[in-house]
Amino acid sequence: MIKELINNEIELKNYLEENHAYDIVEELKNLSEEEKEIVVNLLSENKKIEVLSYMDEIDAASIILDLPIEEQIEILENLEPDDAVDIILEFDDENKDELLEHLDVNSSIQHLMTYSEDETGSIVNTNILTVFDNQDVKLATKYVIDNAPSVENISIIYVINEENKFLGIINLRDLLLSKSPDLVSTIVEEYPFVFDDDSISASAKAIENYSVTEIAVVNKEMNLIGTLTIDDALDAYKEEAIEDYQKLSLLPEEGKNKSIFSRAMHRLPWLVILMFLSIPISLVTSNFEAILSSVSILMIFSPLILDASGDVATQTLAVTLKMISSDEKGILKNSFKEILTGMLNGLIMGLIAFIATIILSTLNTSLTNINEWYMALVVGLSLWITVLSGPVIGFSVPLFLKFLKIDPAVASGPFITTLIDIIALFLYLGLATLMLGGI
Numbered sequence: 001m002i003k004e005l006i007n008n009e010i011e012l013k014n015y016l017e018e019n020h021a022y023d024i025v026e027e028l029k030n031l032s033e034e035e036k037e038i039v040v041n042l043l044s045e046n047k048k049i050e051v052l053s054y055m056d057e058i059d060a061a062s063i064i065l066d067l068p069i070e071e072q073i074e075i076l077e078n079l080e081p082d083d084a085v086d087i088i089l090e091f092d093d094e095n096k097d098e099l100l101e102h103l104d105v106n107s108s109i110q111h112l113m114t115y116s117e118d119e120t121g122s123i124v125n126t127n128i129l130t131v132f133d134n135q136d137v138k139l140a141t142k143y144v145i146d147n148a149p150s151v152e153n154i155s156i157i158y159v160i161n162e163e164n165k166f167l168g169i170i171n172l173r174d175l176l177l178s179k180s181p182d183l184v185s186t187i188v189e190e191y192p193f194v195f196d197d198d199s200i201s202a203s204a205k206a207i208e209n210y211s212v213t214e215i216a217v218v219n220k221e222m223n224l225i226g227t228l229t230i231d232d233a234l235d236a237y238k239e240e241a242i243e244d245y246q247k248l249s250l251l252p253e254e255g256k257n258k259s260i261f262s263r264a265m266h267r268l269p270w271l272v273i274l275m276f277l278s279i280p281i282s283l284v285t286s287n288f289e290a291i292l293s294s295v296s297i298l299m300i301f302s303p304l305i306l307d308a309s310g311d312v313a314t315q316t317l318a319v320t321l322k323m324i325s326s327d328e329k330g331i332l333k334n335s336f337k338e339i340l341t342g343m344l345n346g347l348i349m350g351l352i353a354f355i356a357t358i359i360l361s362t363l364n365t366s367l368t369n370i371n372e373w374y375m376a377l378v379v380g381l382s383l384w385i386t387v388l389s390g391p392v393i394g395f396s397v398p399l400f401l402k403f404l405k406i407d408p409a410v411a412s413g414p415f416i417t418t419l420i421d422i423i424a425l426f427l428y429l430g431l432a433t434l435m436l437g438g439i
Helices: 009-018 021-028 033-042 045-054 057-065 069-078 081-088 093-102 108-112 137-150 172-177 200-210 230-248 260-277 279-286 289-294 297-325 331-363 372-403 413-436
Strands: 130-132 156-160 166-171 193-195 214-218 224-229
Touching: 009 033, 021 033, 021 045, 045 057, 045 069, 057 069, 057 081, 069 081, 069 093, 081 093, 081 108, 130 137, 137 172, 156 172, 156 224, 166 172, 166 214, 193 200, 200 214, 200 224, 200 230, 224 230, 297 331, 297 372, 297 413, 331 372, 372 413
Parallel strands: 130 156, 193 214
Antiparallel strands: 156 166, 214 224
């Protein structure tokens, strides 16, 4: 509809004011840059703020950067502080520094930018209702009514003392039912909280554990910083999942507007690294040419050995990364369970491979001149050992990287798979040489 009204300023302006910001953002995706500029210029200040809050941070940043610095500050200060920070982080260093110079040093935006992106304080919502514990309930009610339009949620009101120490919450219903001269302290309730330097994943887990829609955020001195809502936690979780997926695929971060050449150059270094990591596989194979040439059936089962161990390692890696990212306890205990699981799975798969090798060797005797029982034992035993080694690699590599304070997600699928391939191939061909070489 916007595209159809682009040349009718009056009707387009009315359409923009009457429709939801999300719908406007969706329609903007189908417009040219010139058409987008026309639409943005027709938006009222309030509508513009709503639209920007629904936009992708990169697109919002590009629109804001086209505005005068005074208008940039006005818009950003009227956005939710955590949304404003997300947009500012997309600015280049020069524009970011210029904006921060003009922002009030005591603003919520400046405060949130002191946190790293994985800390809860970086996405905290500071627009909340707070009342003092020694306040008369009548005065507290008047304060809530006066400030209700400026906050998203009025059902939960946070209680602090004169030193800004977090004491708990009061429900709006309880406040309205209370009468003067009662004080707020008489109706305050305990409420869960997290610390501002806790990881976002840990705070999101706390929201789930306490079955609340938002949770208080405090610093080490128990001063109330703000609140973390379930919506913000889910958004952060989504972004973290995308980042981890990119790391697991060794896919570097790429802007969606990058050219094909830029994307190729971003990915090329990782592909070259993986190529060089694959060289040891060729070296391992070359050292076992004699056994491979004399027992050709070994090549038939090598993909089975490599794929099975790689799949098990990847499964263990996924479980381990999940536990690390959510700060779950008992990683070592779980790792021991993964090894036992791998041992059982490997035993069952090894027995199946043992039987399959006997059948295949019996049906096609030209594949090998070795007794089929010996050959089956090599394949079955190799599969068992390599599947057992998968969980060991799958949990030890990310835990080692965590110990070195390196993001465990870089222990990605391609790295783990390549490492497992080298180990599995060496075990398989080494065991074949040991058991069949003298036969």
